[in-house]
Every structure is written in C-alpha cells, then in structure tokens.
Amino acid sequence: MSLMAGTLHVVEYNALIFRRIWRGSIAVSFFTPLFFLAAMGVGLGSLVNRGSGGVNGVPYLDFLAPGLIAAACMQTAAVEATYPILAKIMWEKTYDAALATPVTIADLIRGEVVWMTIRMFIVAAMFWIVMYLFGVGHSLESLLAIPASVLTGLAFATTTMAFTATRRNDSGFAAINRFVIIPLYLLGGTFFPIAKLPLALQALAWATPLAHGVALSRGLVLGNIGAADALLHALVPLAYFAGGLLFARALLMNRLAK
Amino acid sequence: MSVLTRRAAPLRVPTRSLHMVERNVMAYRHNWIVILSGFFEPVLYLLGIGFGLGSLVPAVSTGGHTVSYAMFVAPALMATSAMNGAVYESTSNFFYKLRYAKTFEAVIQTPIGVEDAAMGEVIWAVIRGCLYSIGFVVIMEALGLIASPWGGVLSILAALLIGFAFAALGVAITTFMRQWQDHELVTLALQPLFLFSATFFPITVYPTFLQAFVEVTPLYRSIHLIRGLTTGQIDATLLVDVLYLVLLGLAGVAVASVRLRRRLLK
Numbered sequence: 001m002s003l004m005a006g007t008l009h010v011v012e013y014n015a016l017i018f019r020r021i022w023r024g025s026i027a028v029s030f031f032t033p034l035f036f037l038a039a040m041g042v043g044l045g046s047l048v049n050r051g052s053g054g055v056n057g058v059p060y061l062d063f064l065a066p067g068l069i070a071a072a073c074m075q076t077a078a079v080e081a082t083y084p085i086l087a088k089i090m091w092e093k094t095y096d097a098a099l100a101t102p103v104t105i106a107d108l109i110r111g112e113v114v115w116m117t118i119r120m121f122i123v124a125a126m127f128w129i130v131m132y133l134f135g136v137g138h139s140l141e142s143l144l145a146i147p148a149s150v151l152t153g154l155a156f157a158t159t160t161m162a163f164t165a166t167r168r169n170d171s172g173f174a175a176i177n178r179f180v181i182i183p184l185y186l187l188g189g190t191f192f193p194i195a196k197l198p199l200a201l202q203a204l205a206w207a208t209p210l211a212h213g214v215a216l217s218r219g220l221v222l223g224n225i226g227a228a229d230a231l232l233h234a235l236v237p238l239a240y241f242a243g244g245l246l247f248a249r250a251l252l253m254n255r256l257a258k
Numbered sequence: 259m260s261v262l263t264r265r266a267a268p269l270r271v272p273t274r275s276l277h278m279v280e281r282n283v284m285a286y287r288h289n290w291i292v293i294l295s296g297f298f299e300p301v302l303y304l305l306g307i308g309f310g311l312g313s314l315v316p317a318v319s320t321g322g323h324t325v326s327y328a329m330f331v332a333p334a335l336m337a338t339s340a341m342n343g344a345v346y347e348s349t350s351n352f353f354y355k356l357r358y359a360k361t362f363e364a365v366i367q368t369p370i371g372v373e374d375a376a377m378g379e380v381i382w383a384v385i386r387g388c389l390y391s392i393g394f395v396v397i398m399e400a401l402g403l404i405a406s407p408w409g410g411v412l413s414i415l416a417a418l419l420i421g422f423a424f425a426a427l428g429v430a431i432t433t434f435m436r437q438w439q440d441h442e443l444v445t446l447a448l449q450p451l452f453l454f455s456a457t458f459f460p461i462t463v464y465p466t467f468l469q470a471f472v473e474v475t476p477l478y479r480s481i482h483l484i485r486g487l488t489t490g491q492i493d494a495t496l497l498v499d500v501l502y503l504v505l506l507g508l509a510g511v512a513v514a515s516v517r518l519r520r521r522l523l524k
Contacts, residue, residue, distance in 0.1 A: 039453035051316035186306030
C-alpha cells in the first residue's frame, strides 16, 4: 500500500468515530474559550488593567487570549494521546485488528499524528474565532497563531504518545495531567509573564515547548515579534515533536510487532 | 415484602451507611496515590493565579474589606476544590459502580438498604473532600492567607458542608444518566460555575441583574461562606449560605434515594 493510503485509512477510522460525537466536541471547543475569555480576560482583566495598566503594554485580554490558544492545543494533545491511544493498543485492540490488514505500524503512527493535528486545528480555529469576536487579533498575521498553536500541541502529542506506548494501565495519565500539564498551564507564561517566576523556574519554563508556543502565538497576534525570535520559538516545539515522534515510533514498533 | 410495597415504603433514616463507606475505603486502599495527587491542583492554582497573576492585581475590595488578591482567591479555590472532589466522586465513580460494577445490586442483598447506600456514597465523597480541605487550609495558614485560626477551623467545617451538598446533588443527577457522554454535560456545567462565581473577581464587575442571578447559584454561596470565614468577615449572611447548602444537600439525598429505589428494587 502506498504511503498515503495507509495513513488515510487510519485518519478515516478516527473521523468515522468522531462523526458520532462531533456536536458535543465542537460545542465544548466553542464554549470553553468563550467562558475563559469572558471570565479571565474581561472580568479578571479589568482588575489587572486597573492595577498595572495591562501586561507588557497591552490590555490583559490581548495578552491572555493568544497564549490560551496554544495552551488549549496542549490540553487537547494530552487527552488525545493518552486514553484513546492506550484503548487502541490494549483495551479495544484496534491496532491489532488494523495490523491484520495491509496497514503498517508506521501508517498507524502517521495516521494518529495527522488525526491529532486535525483535532487541534479545530480547537485552535474555534478559539481564534472567539478571540476575534472579543476584538483581539484583527490582522492577517494573527491567523498564523493557529498553526503556531497546533505546532505547540504536536510537541506534546508525540512525546505523550511515546509515554503512552510504555503504559500497561491508565494510572500514569492522571499523574501526567497533574504534574506536567496543569503546572505548565498555570505557570508556563499563559496567565502572566514568565519573568514573574523565580529564576530557577524561569529556566525550567523556557525548556518546555509551551512557553515557546505561547510566546510565538502571542507575538503573531500582537504583531510584535521579529523573524529571528519567531524562528527560535518555532524550533523548540518542532524539536520536541520530532524527538517525540522518533521515540513513539520505536516504542510502538516494539510493542505492536509480533 | 413484595417489590411494590418495598418501593412505596417511606424513606428510612439511613443507619447502616458506614458499611458503604468502609467498602470504599477498602476499594481505594491500593489506589491512595490517586487521592493524594488531587491535592496539588488547587495549590497550583493558588501559586499561579493567586500569587503569579496576583502580583499584577491590586488589593481587592470584598464586603467592605480590602484584602490582597491571593487572600481573595484562596478561599474560592478551597470551595471549588471541595465542589470538584465531591462532584467527580459522586458522578463518574458512582456511575461506574451503578452501571458497570453493579456494586449496589450486591450491596442491597445484605441488610444494607438503598438509603444507606445513597447516604454512604455521599459520606465517602465528603470524607475525601475533607482531606483536601485540611491540606489546603494548612497551606493557606502557612502563606498567611487566613485572618484568624478560628476562621481556618470553621472553613474546614464549611468545606465539609459544601462537599455534602454537591455530593448529594451529584448522586441525584447521576441516577438520571444513561451513558458516559452525559458526563460531558457535568463538565460543561462546572466550568462556568468555576469561572463566574466570584472566584477570580468580585461580582461587582457584573451588571446588577447578573449579580442577582449569580448570588443564587450554589458555588457562589459556597465561596461566599468560606471567604467570609477566612478573611474574618463573619456576619449573619453566612447563615444564609449554610441554610442554602443544607437544603440543597438534603434535597439531593432524597431525590437520589427515590431514584435508586426505582432502579434497584425490581
């Protein structure tokens, strides 16, 4: 089977499942940013603007919204690359069934990555639309925040998939969420500048793909990022994505090959 | 007694609920790390939003007093965590036992009745929430976010009451659920409660009619109660909160018992 065909079958499988739940999923992708931007951006933002005249020279809503898009993609990846993947590996044995056809392990991995990219694209695009309705990011360049956020999510998707490939049960997933995803979400530069963290935590934050993804998305929406900075902030998530892909591939090959 | 007379019998005062609690303690014995890690989430919110973002926010005025932003947010996080713990225990976990593990089918073959089972599940959810509340109050005290020690002690009792009210509500709602996807609705309902109940900013930023609406929602009353206790503004309005939560909890237990009877006594 050609390279594309096998991958597309895996994507198609996921799309067929998604067809059953897409209404709920789209509603969540719309209401979550709506609630968050209204509460944190406008409500809490009014306190921040009164107290410090905004953040980094812009109103708090403008600071918060683009960062939250990248964070939303991270959260989507953390869900999509854990429970559903482990279910297909061992609970429902979907991969065993797929591998009994001409689909290869490499197809499975490519297909899952393409599918997660589509899911995160939906999340980021919905978020961007809500942000636009709140009056932030009215420039053509600001649309680039969508691919920047998807790239951030992909960095988490492949690395998490590699972790999932090593699991025998789901107890590690709650730990990943509580000890990695939530701390990054709350302290990784989305809600307040990383410069406000203690120095040791600042270094740690800048070693993660989220901090760079947030900086990139924010710079593109606010239109105040130079090409060199943008490149650096894109390269870090890209490196995580590539490294994660290599590990996920090796680990899944090892686990699924009979 | 025939099924029909058992179903129609008046609700009994649950006296054997602790057996249900014991069952849950035994079931969780090997999974205590899951319970322990739930404690970190509100602490991270306190550090990130209360202190990190709080460094950009001026002192907040609440009920005539002016307090630091961290002091304003911390009690709200405590109330939210009591709500979340109780709701997740009484919806997802309870649903699994009801629907898949058939735990209650087994339970009611013993002298433990349906009322005992419903109340036992609520008590277990409250105990779990209580552990988080004690941990969180210790952190708040260490960070100097509690006005008086009495307020700290009373806020733990208040968190117990919040846990009871939301656990009862959760068990009652779960008896109406048909499938896992229904839990998304719970998540979707909890999110605006979490964000708009004067958690991160005072309700004075809303227009008046919205303020009145928010004031009758359960998490707002819970946050109002704990915030009053930890910031030391103790007055009669806190009794309204207590009464509200007691009634909510009792109504939840009653609905849950009636529904469970219909489902289990066949």
